[in-house]
Amino acid sequence: MLQPFKLCNLVLSRSFSGYVSRIRYLMRLKEDDEACREALKSGNFLLYHKLSPLLRKTSSGTYKLASLKTSDLEQILENVGKDTHFVNESFLLGCTDKGEPQFSLEVGDLDRSALEKECRGMFVDLRKAFFMLPGPESPLAAKGQALLRWHQTNCYCSATGQPTVRNQSGSLRVCHSSGITYYPKMAPVVIVLVSDGSRCLLARQAMFPPGMYSALSGFCDMGESMEEALHREVAEEVGLEVENLQYSGSQHWPFPQSSFMLACHATVNPDKTKVNIDKAELEDARWFTYEEISEALQNPPRDPRRDLPAFWVPPSYAIANQLIQEWANQQQLSRKLHGLK
Ligand SMILES: NC(=O)C1=CN([C@@H]2O[C@H](COP(=O)(O)OP(=O)(O)OC[C@H]3O[C@@H](n4cnc5c(N)ncnc54)[C@H](O)[C@@H]3O)[C@@H](O)[C@H]2O)C=CC1
Ligand SMILES: [Mg+2]
Numbered sequence: 374m375l376q377p378f379k380l381c382n383l384v385l386s387r388s389f390s391g392y393v394s395r396i397r398y399l400m401r402l403k404e405d406d407e408a409c410r411e412a413l414k415s416g417n418f419l420l421y422h423k424l425s426p427l428l429r430k431t432s433s434g435t436y437k438l439a440s441l442k443t444s445d446l447e448q449i450l451e452n453v454g455k456d457t458h459f460v461n462e463s464f465l466l467g468c469t470d471k472g473e474p475q476f477s478l479e480v481g482d483l484d485r486s487a488l489e490k491e492c493r494g495m496f497v498d499l500r501k502a503f504f505m506l507p508g509p510e511s512p513l514a515a516k517g518q519a520l521l522r523w524h525q526t527n528c529y530c531s532a533t534g535q536p537t538v539r540n541q542s543g544s545l546r547v548c549h550s551s552g553i554t555y556y557p558k559m560a561p562v563v564i565v566l567v568s569d570g571s572r573c574l575l576a577r578q579a580m581f582p583p584g585m586y587s588a589l590s591g592f593c594d595m596g597e598s599m600e601e602a603l604h605r606e607v608a609e610e611v612g613l614e615v616e617n618l619q620y621s622g623s624q625h626w627p628f629p630q631s632s633f634m635l636a637c638h639a640t641v642n643p644d645k646t647k648v649n650i651d652k653a654e655l656e657d658a659r660w661f662t663y664e665e666i667s668e669a670l671q672n673p674p675r676d677p678r679r680d681l682p683a684f685w686v687p688p689s690y691a692i693a694n695q696l697i698q699e700w701a702n703q704q705q706l707s708r709k710l711h712g713l714k
Contacts, residue, residue, distance in 0.1 A: 406541035464543030477517035511690035559633035566696040576658035612649030615639035
């Protein structure tokens, strides 16, 4: 049985009037080109160089997304020899709690080191940035990259081959020849943490960084429900039949071309846990104990390219991490109830 969605809590916990007025403002900016052009004059801009976001080091040695005001961005563009009208090529991302509009801008055609010097920051690969940014900034960095990539790869109409034209906010592209409107897309993906009651099943693909294991995942096929996709993926990848699906949450994930992750827990019969790995998809899949999982959650790597532990799990922003954390919490609780450490 699926658990009830958690969306109601999410909405109720927000300040209603502030939230609604921000959403209505964004709706207007999305649809009204003139209003969006006006908003660009007092915007906050995230810069990306070939899809890598610009980060800045704080005085305490941590990192944050660099957010530039319009006037600062125009000055920087002038300093690197670019027309300030380039600002209009930004895409609308959202607005801050104070109601200030936020935009993303791809600056990959400009000199990277000159920009880094002007901006007092550095462009960092997004996967690496997820390990460096404070929690609430990762979704914004991901959305900024996803929107830029979608526009870069949807410049032509798939029916006519003619160029598509964006609106000012970047919420859509139109082919004036066929009349088709294209909207940014996400591909639905199921992700599931399978448990046998005392252990959980994690897997790794050959392309993962060394030592990283994650929950099982897979793209939904056309016509499939989330539940069908989940049963099929587990059967395909590890040859097991799951039961007791429990919905956990969802997230946008910017890779490979924007996925919409639907995350669940599931169980298998503890007498039927032998995995039969599809080697075309997975390099390895194995059962992990509570002790191994706790250790991995408590010692995340700081940089996914250096000083890697023998076994580690995706960063806290990834919904796989949320599933693993929830499983560990539930194990801890049941151990307490049974008087175990
Ligand atoms: N946020 C998170 O915590 C996690 C996110 N993910 C994301 O989920 C995605 C899917 O997981 P996988 O196990 O790799 O999927 P998967 O098990 O379906 O295998 C990927 C293969 O499926 C095929 N495929 C079918 N539909 C596709 C589509 N719309 N786009 C691309 N390939 C498609 C391709 O042949 C591809 O090589 C990954 O690309 C990854 O970015 C995966 C694990 C954790
Ligand atoms: Mg998979």
